[in-house]
Amino acid sequence: MSFHSKIIDRCRVKSKATIHLSKLRACETKIMDGNKEKALKELEALHGALQELQGLLYAEHKHKILIVLQAMDTAGKDSTIRMVFQGVNPQGVRVASFKVPTQEERDHDYLWRIHKQVPVKGEIVIFNRSHYEDVLVDRVHNLVSSSEIKRRYAQINNFEQMLAQEGAVILKFFLHIDKDEQRKRLMERLEDPKKHWKFALSDVAERELWSKYMSAYEDVMKNTSTPWAPWYIIPSSKKWCRNLIIARVVVDALKRLKMKYPKNKDDLSKVVIV
Secondary structure, rough: OHHHHHHHHHHHHOOOOOOHHOOOOOOOOHHHHHHHHHHHHHHHHHHHHHHHHHHHHHOOOOOOOEEEEOOOOOOOOHHHHHHHHOOOOOEEEEEEOHHHHHOHHHOOOHHHHOOOOOOOOEEEEEEEOOHHHHOHHHHHOOOOOOHHHHHHHHHHHHHHHHHOOEEEEEEEEEOOOOOOHHHHHHHHHHHHHHHHHHHHHHHHHHHHHHHHHHHHHHHHHHHHOOOOEEEEEEEEHHHHHHHHHHHHHHHHHHHHHOOOOOOHHHHHHOOOOO
């Protein structure tokens, strides 16, 4: 097994595995021997591979890719999207962001707004937050009972299995930073006027619930990391390391599909262009 494969395997959460986020490193320095320049060159090569594979996915029009990004505030969901998917054709990639549900969304079941955004054949869709908010925020703020949370785990697993059976490849990433790193990033937003737009007072309030969120994330990954929709815990204190690992997971997943460009139905051998 290559070094990259070992890193990916270590990040992947096994089904029903007990997770202790406080014991997991949020900063991975061993990847590429801690050589940032070497890692950025590798990431550039992965960008090229991802562009080719995304074009192939779009042309073959058979598979669908759903990428879920979940994290505490400041962990870098937006920058992950920007840096990992740099240069891909926007015709075949779409980002869906899920904020506080509207009244219409609340009047439906919690998966209603999610199902409308899942990828179609040939498409990559990235969820910036997702249906997992409904077993994280709702749990931390005691909006639903513990028995309802357990029911939702089963419902989510069934929902994702149905998507997988319909041709979707599902990759779920938890961007792992520690509380000290979050404080540093929040302070950067406060001290830089250009970043004030990113800051919300609610970020500070949610930070006070850190331990409750960590416990909720641990249970989520234990109960919903499945063979058809695995979770990956990505050490994210070093942004270049985070981007490199996620890019490698996505490229490897696309390569495993063994995609081929479709053949033209017409006989092109007789075409003459004058």
